[in-house]
Amino acid sequence: MASTMLRLLASSVRIAERAAEVVRDIMHSGDLGIIDKGGQRNLQTKADRAVEKLIRASIVSQFPKLTVIGEEDEKLDASADVKAGVDPSVLEKECALYNDVPEEKIVVWVDPLDGTAEFTEGLLDHVTILIGIAVDGKAVGGVINQPFFNYQNGKSNLGRTIWGLVGLGAFGWNRTEPPTGRKILITTRSHSNELVNLCLESMSPDKVLRQGGAGNKALRVLEGEADAYVFASPGCKKWDTCAPEAILLAIGGDLTDVHGNKICYDSNVKFPNTGGVIATYRNHQEILDKVPQVVRDKLIA
Numbered sequence: 001m002a003s004t005m006l007r008l009l010a011s012s013v014r015i016a017e018r019a020a021e022v023v024r025d026i027m028h029s030g031d032l033g034i035i036d037k038g039g040q041r042n043l044q045t046k047a048d049r050a051v052e053k054l055i056r057a058s059i060v061s062q063f064p065k066l067t068v069i070g071e072e073d074e075k076l077d078a079s080a081d082v083k084a085g086v087d088p089s090v091l092e093k094e095c096a097l098y099n100d101v102p103e104e105k106i107v108v109w110v111d112p113l114d115g116t117a118e119f120t121e122g123l124l125d126h127v128t129i130l131i132g133i134a135v136d137g138k139a140v141g142g143v144i145n146q147p148f149f150n151y152q153n154g155k156s157n158l159g160r161t162i163w164g165l166v167g168l169g170a171f172g173w174n175r176t177e178p179p180t181g182r183k184i185l186i187t188t189r190s191h192s193n194e195l196v197n198l199c200l201e202s203m204s205p206d207k208v209l210r211q212g213g214a215g216n217k218a219l220r221v222l223e224g225e226a227d228a229y230v231f232a233s234p235g236c237k238k239w240d241t242c243a244p245e246a247i248l249l250a251i252g253g254d255l256t257d258v259h260g261n262k263i264c265y266d267s268n269v270k271f272p273n274t275g276g277v278i279a280t281y282r283n284h285q286e287i288l289d290k291v292p293q294v295v296r297d298k299l300i301a
């Protein structure tokens with residue numbers, strides 16, 4: 001029988017695909033039920049709430065001994081539809097590294113909808129569903145579902161799932177290799193501030209792309225549209241970075257804070273990534289070396 005880790009991933013891929021259907025249905029209903037949680041563009045919609053309920057109930061029903069931490073802190077709903085099934089293509093893989101990891105040691109970080117501000121503005125390809133899997137405080141597995149992938153190219157093949165496991169690889173994505181030496185940075189479009197901009201400027205980029213969502217920006221880096229995701233702000237939380245980090249690590253990339261420190265995903269950590277976020281496919285240290293001292297001083301890890 002496959003390890004708990006592979007079964008959890010196989011299940012998470014299907015749960016995220018079911019969650020994507022819920023997000024699309026709520027979008028098409030036209031009633032997003034937007035709530036302002038307070039702070040800078042910190043919104044929640046019906047989709048954030050419904051998807052977190054679905055993911056939490058589905059994971060807990062199959063893996064009752066692991067810990068699930070979600071952005072929206074929805075209560076466990078026993079009536080939720082928990083029959084998403086498993087993705088056979090995940091179960092076909094073999095990765096002995098996790099054979100001895102018991103359920104009790106696993107922490108699952110759930111961002112039911114990442115890029116909520118952009119979702120409410122109709123920038124649908126910025127939206128992702130993130131399920132990150134951590135063991136011993138380290139991001140090891142991740143699922144990123146993009147519910148509206150392809151939405152501008154007709155309705156066929158709407159949505160996609162990218163998943164990865166450190167030591168095995170990542171699947172469901174396509175890279176266009178950029179020219180060597182190019183430096184396109186990608187950052188926030190709705191949570192910017194002076195420090196965020198100062199950090200980017202001091203890196204002398206060829207170009208800065210501004211898009212929503214941590215999951216989306218990690219995918220832009222993975223697929224070669226951007227060379228680094230740079231966010232010199234404490235705005236991202238552990239559920240924003242766990243799945244992207246695991247997927248990047250699985251293909252030889254990296255995600256750290258601006259000091260180069262690994263992010264800890266233990267169940268008792270504080271949620272904000274107070275040291276900011278830097279994600280790359282290659283040459284992580286080169287980007288870290290360009291973080292100005294004033295940014296390092298302001299973002300205490």
Ligand SMILES: Nc1ncnc2c1ncn2[C@@H]1O[C@H](COP(=O)(O)O)[C@@H](O)[C@H]1OP(=O)(O)O
Binds near residue numbers: 042116235240
């Ligand atoms: N200041 C902030 N307040 C709340 N959420 C934030 C903030 N900054 C970043 N985030 C979260 O991190 C994600 C990536 O940031 P950005 O899109 O600004 O680059 C956001 O989509 C949002 O996740 P979410 O949409 O899940 O609430």
Ligand SMILES: [Mg+2]
Binds near residue numbers: 042043071116
């Ligand atoms: Mg949010």
Ligand SMILES: [Mg+2]
Binds near residue numbers: 111214240
């Ligand atoms: Mg998020």
Ligand SMILES: [Mg+2]
Binds near residue numbers: 071112114116
């Ligand atoms: Mg969210």
